Structures are given as structure tokens and as C-alpha cells.
Amino acid sequence: MTLVIQHVTKRYQKFTAVDQLSFTIPKGEAFGLIGQNGAGKTTTFRMILDLQETTEGSISWDGKPMNSVNRDLLGYLPEERGIFPTMPVEEQLYFFGELRGKKRKELKETVEYWLHRFDLVEKRKDKAETLSKGNQQKVQLIASFIHKPEFLILDEPFSGLDPVNKDLLKDAIIHLKEQGTTILFSSHQMDHVEELCDHLCLLKRGKALFSGSLLDLKKSYGKIKLAVRSPHSAEELSSLSGVASAIQKKDHVLLTLKDESYAQSIFDYVSAGQYIERFSLDYLTLDEIFKDKVGESHAEVLASRETTV
Numbered sequence: 371m372t373l374v375i376q377h378v379t380k381r382y383q384k385f386t387a388v389d390q391l392s393f394t395i396p397k398g399e400a401f402g403l404i405g406q407n408g409a410g411k412t413t414t415f416r417m418i419l420d421l422q423e424t425t426e427g428s429i430s431w432d433g434k435p436m437n438s439v440n441r442d443l444l445g446y447l448p449e450e451r452g453i454f455p456t457m458p459v460e461e462q463l464y465f466f467g468e469l470r471g472k473k474r475k476e477l478k479e480t481v482e483y484w485l486h487r488f489d490l491v492e493k494r495k496d497k498a499e500t501l502s503k504g505n506q507q508k509v510q511l512i513a514s515f516i517h518k519p520e521f522l523i524l525d526e527p528f529s530g531l532d533p534v535n536k537d538l539l540k541d542a543i544i545h546l547k548e549q550g551t552t553i554l555f556s557s558h559q560m561d562h563v564e565e566l567c568d569h570l571c572l573l574k575r576g577k578a579l580f581s582g583s584l585l586d587l588k589k590s591y592g593k594i595k596l597a598v599r600s601p602h603s604a605e606e607l608s609s610l611s612g613v614a615s616a617i618q619k620k621d622h623v624l625l626t627l628k629d630e631s632y633a634q635s636i637f638d639y640v641s642a643g644q645y646i647e648r649f650s651l652d653y654l655t656l657d658e659i660f661k662d663k664v665g666e667s668h669a670e671v672l673a674s675r676e677t678t679v
Contacts, residue, residue, distance in 0.1 A: 372396055373418070373521060373552065378427035380413050380576075387413045389576040391427070395569075400543060400553040402563035405573030406664055411556045412449060414573075415523050418554070419446055431521060442471045445519035449526045453510050455499035459490060462498060462509055463516050470517035477516065484512045488538055503530045511539065515546060522546065524555035528562055540566060560657035570656075572663055579663050588653040595658075596625040596633060599648035600640045610636055622648055 373395040380388040388410040395401040403411050416422040418429055420437045429436045431443075453462055460481065467477040485491050488508045498506055507530045515522050524543075528536050543553060543566055557563055563570060564584065571581040580587055594614075598607065599622040607623055608616035612632025617624045627633065633651050640646055654662070 372432060373554070374428075374430045375414075375418070376428050376430075378414070378417060378429060379425045380410075380417060380422065381425045387576050388417070391571075391573075391576070391578055393569075393571045393578070393581045395552055395554060397552050398547055398550045399568065400547050400555065400566045402567040402570035403554060403556045403573065404558075404560070404563055404570060404660060405556075408575075409573040410576040411573060412525060413576075415446070415448075415525055415554070415556075418523065419444060442517060443520045445515045445517065445522040447511060447514040447522075447524045447527055449529070451506065451510055453498045453506060453513065456497050458495050458497055459501070459509050460485070460494040463512055466513040467516040470519075472517050480516060480518070484516065487542065488512060488535075504532055504535050507531055508535060508538075511542070515551070518549075519551065521552045522554070524553065526556055526558065528557055528559055536562070560655065560660055564656040572660065574664055584656065587656075587659060591654050591659060591662075592630040593633070593651045593653055594627040594630055595652050595654055596627055596636065597648055597650040597652075598623045598625060598636075598640060598646070600646050601644060602640055607636070607640075610639060612636065 375394070376392050378388060378391045379386065391410070391414065393401070403414065405411055413422065417424050418436060431439045454465075457465065463481045463484070464474055464477055467481070468474065485494055488511075490505065490508060490512075493501060493505060498509060501509070511524075511527060514524070527539060527543075531539060540562065543555075546553060555563075555566075567584060569581075569583055570587075572579045572587075602623070604616040604618035604623045607613060607625060610632075612628050612635065613625050614628050615626045625636070627636075630651065637646075637649055640649070
């Protein structure tokens, strides 16, 4: 089963929300759709689910137009949360599963599995409105895939979750992938996309700035992030050829290079007759690349990131 989006455009009168978007997601892959607020992610999700019509282009699942696909094969967690406040947790899960064509007896084993996996067993009889925001989020997450969909869309699934529950969700996504579920999700937390996705699409104002392999995206920048721990100061290192910026950290200097080819000459300089505790050259993170793609320079990217460490 494969999702194929070809030259999809969505216009609202004079405003173009999505502009000539194309990408493909193979079966069993987790694919990231990233972009700033208003970039067109949610509009894309709604067109995939046939909740909105495309202005141009086509969307297909397993070679069939999405509007002809059985809805029960799909799962969707919208960014806007919506569970029934007075319905007990366990009943919510059965209810959403039955809406998707499953019988209660078919759902029992799956409901039990996810209640245990998401640490909700003791909350199973509680009304949703009495739960913390994080637990409400977990209930809605389970409800989105309780019927074992072939294709699952998660719109900002990590929102409202603490670090422990974020790890639970990441493990759940990996589990679903291993079971063959195809997953498309968005997140403003790039480390999650980087950890879970091999491929992604980066949107800006409805247009794809990049679509493809995460590794290919990183390689397009080269290994330009260099961490050096040596007696040399940031001011001294910033004067070297090929250094775009140098930031003094607590125990090292973080350099941004104009090109990774300059790394050798910098190594020769800092190693001349001196012991180097650290010399580490790496790709930019997805978070740094994302900020660069939407308008910030490499220096601004690294400076803003490092001030939060």
C-alpha cells in the first residue's frame, strides 16, 4: 500500500494554501510533514482524508483515488482535540473502534493492550474530563488507531505530553510501523521527526522546499558543524579561513564552517603541538536545517540553539 500525492494544489479564492505538492509514502514507513504554522500541513491532511477537495492534482492510496478508499482503513489524530468529556476512558476506546466497523469483542484485546502500554489501566473507568491533559491526549491517540488502520495521520501528536509520555508515544509509533502501519505525522519538535522518519517533506507557505530522504537533506549542507575543545578561544578560531561563526560554550567552541573541506586545515591549526580533547565534525540537526530553510542563517541557527543548552 502506498500513498501518492501528485501536484496537489488547494486554493481559497485568491489564497493558495497548498501549491503543487508532490510526495510518496511507501507502506510501513513513518513520513514527516513539517513546516511553520500556516504552512499548509493540516490542509494537506484534510485533502488526503477527503475532508476537503483538491483544487488541482490527485491523491491515491494503493492506486485508488482517496475518495474511493474505505474510511475504516484510515486513522486520524487532529491537532484540535475532541474526546467526550463525560464518557469513561475504556468506553471511549470501544466507541471509536465500533465507529470504524469493529465489534466490541474484536476490540477487547487491543483495548487492554493499549491501556496497559499507555499506563491508563487505573484510569479506565474515569471520565475523560477528570484526566490530566496528557492522559486525555493519550486516550485520543489510542482512539485514532484502536481499529488498526493501514494508514494513520498524526497532527502534532506530542502536544501536551511530558518527556515520559513522549517516549511512550515514540515507542508506539515504532510498534505500529513494525506492524505495517503507514504513518504521516507533523511535529514542531524536530528531534522527534529526526528520530522516527527516514523521509520527510518541508513546507513553506504551501510549497515544498524539500521532499525526500532526511540523510540526503543533511548531506546537501555537508558536515559544517564542528565542536572543538582545545586551548584556543572562540575569538581566535573565528579568524581562521572557512569559519562562518564561532560560539564559546562552557567546555568547547562550536564552529560553523563555510564548507566541510575547511575542517582539515582547522584540525592542523589546533593540533599543532597541542593536545585536543575534542574535535567533532557533524551534520546540522533537522532543527537547525529547518530554521535555515525558513529564513535564518547558519550562524543564527546555531546561536539560537546553543543559547538554550
